[in-house]
Amino acid sequence: MIKKVDLGSSLHHGVFGNPAPLGLFGLAISCAVLTPTAFGYGIADGKIMAPAFATTGIFLLFFGFASHLLTGIMDFANKNTYGGTIFTAFAFNWMITAITYFSIAYNYHIDHNIVLASEIVMMVVFVFLTYGFGFFSKVLFLFLLDIDLLYICKLLKAFTGNGAFNLPIGIFTVLLGLIGLWLALAGLMNPVTGRELFSVGKPMFYAPKKTFSFSVRRSIFETLYRHWTIHAFEEMAVDKLEEAVKSATAIENITPELYYLMEYGSLYVTFQEKDSAIIKSVRLTSGGIDLYEQLILKKYEF
Structure with a gap:
């Protein structure tokens, strides 16, 4: 009987x-609708064009507040505290912006x-958060860095009253939307296509982790699986197996692994x-072959 192996699926699927x-799509659209007013549209001869600002507010209410609130709640349900906190907090910030x-x-x-105090x-x-995102990927780090620069410009404008900061605020808003769109497409298209169409880069920082190394065990399986494809259930001399594993991993003593x-x-x-x-020879059992094909060759993934 074939036993399908599922290693810790509950830890990875919410x-x-x-x-x-x-x-992220909501953020990209929100940044898009903010861009015209960020570059001065909506104010003519010192007068406010109410439709421009009201329309922007409507989009921010749905694509900013609503989409981020929904995303944050789903992240919390998936036990993703980091993502849930960020998206939910962003949602309320979008609500304030819409208002x-x-x-x-x-x-x-x-x-x-009062708005200035909150922005500080x-x-x-x-x-x-920028530092934290650096542990995920370089693009996410740049994403938050763009937000940092955007807020720096907003604070400088608030403290100095200098309208010259409107231009960089508009530029950073556009960049934020583009990076958000890139990340959204990466999250959707990369898993579907099975390749990294939209690269998010490797982490900038790495947290120290104590993890189990599967390299020796995997080398044993790979060597014996290749042997099985040629010699079927004929056993392999243990010294040949040790030589192959040592060549791949530099580990000499594999006896504990073989006993396990x-x-x-x-x-x-x-x-x-x-x-x-003392072990003389070994081979994979049918269960060992099935285990290798499931975990490494992904035979049940279509």
């Missing part, structure tokens, strides 16, 4: 699929000093007649 592309645009459209201005706190938070795999049922082992504690 209640929902990956919700990040939804939030700000509505207030401008209908001539009900909010207190900018957000700036501090984003600095730490024998107990697990993946190896059939023959011992020397003179000394029953």
